[in-house]
Amino acid sequence: MFKSSKKPYQTVILGIESSCDDTSAAIIADGVKLANVTATQEVHKKYGGVVPELASRAHQQHIVPVVHSALQEAGIGVEAIDAISFTNGPGLLGSLLVGSSFAKGLSLALNKPLIEVNHMHGHILAHFIQEVGEAQGVPQFPFLCLTVSGGHTQLVKVKDHLSFGLLGQTKDDAAGEAFDKIAKIMDLPYPGGPVLDKLAQKGNPKAFQFPKSNVKGLDFSFSGLKTAVLYFLKKQLAEDPNFIENNKADLAASVQYTIVQTLMKKAELALKSDQFKGFAVSGGVSANSGLREAISQLGRKRKIPTYIPPFEYCTDNAAMIAITGYYHYLDGNFSSGNSTPNARMKLTL
C-alpha cells in the first residue's frame, strides 16, 4: 500500500487475542496504538462462567469482523501490516486455536512473518502502549509488576521488554478467580469482579473479617478465602435467608478489602526484597478501584513511581499482544508457524 519512501510507519503490527472470551484485534504502528477493537461474548452470562466450546464458536464468528474493524479504524489496508502477532497461550485451547489459525492463515496469504505472544507477557507490556499524539510515561527497568487476572496472580521482576524473573505466584485460585467464585456464591452475575467492585464502593470494608492467607515468601493462595466466605454465608443464611441481600455491599467491600490487602502485603515484601525503579499492576483485576487506590498508596509509602493501566488495557485486549509483538519484532523473534497453542504456557523468557 505504501511506497517505500512514503511509508508513514516503520513497523506495523496486527495483534490478535483470543485466549478466553474476548475476541480482539489491534494495530500498533511504531509502538503507537492506531486501533484496538474487542468483541465481548455475552453468551456466557447465563451460565455464570465461560463455557469453552461456546467461546471457540463465538471467536469464529467474531474474528473476521473484528480484524476488519481494526484495520478500518487504523485507516490502513492489510498490505501495510509488517507482522502478525497472536496469543499462543496460556488460555482455553479451543479459543487459542481460533486466533492462532487465523493468524497463520493470514500470514501465509500476505507472506508476512508471524510472532507468538505469551498472554501474561502481553498484560505486562500493556504499560508500553503509546497513544497517538501524547507520550505516555513508561516504567524504567527493572520494575515490579503485580499481574492479576482471572487465571493468574504473579509478582514479576521485569528486567527488560523481553526478560523476566518470576518472584511469586498463586498456589491455587487467582485473584480474579476469587472475585468471580465469591460473586457466584453470592448469586451475582459473571464476571463477578466488576460487580463486587461496584457494590464494594457503597460498603464497609471492615464489616466482616475474612482470613488472609499465610503462604510463605512471595506466593499467594486464595482458595481458603472462597471456602471461608462459603461457610460464613451458609451459617448466616441458616439464621436469616435474606442475609446476602441485606449485606451485599458490606460483604463485597470486606471481600475486596481482604483480597487487596493480601496482594499488597506480598507486593510490599517483594518491593523490600530487591531494587526496583517502578511498581506496576496489570491484568483484569487491575481495573479494581480498591486495588488501584492501594497500589498508589503503597507507591507513596515506598516512594516508588506506580503504573496503573488505563481501563482499556486492564482486561484482555489485542493492543497488549500487538505491543509485545512489536518488541519481539525489533528483537527478530519470529515464529516458524509450526507450533500449536499451549493452554498452560509459562512466563519464561
Ligand code: KG4
Ligand atoms: O485479564 P483478564 O481480562 O482475563 C484473564 O486473562 O483472565 O481478567 C479477567 C478477570 C476476571 O476474573 C474479572 O472478574 C476480573 O478480571 N476483573 C475484576 C474487575 N474487572 C475485571 N476484578 C475485580 N474488580 C474489577 N473491577
Ligand code: ZN
Ligand atoms: Zn488476561
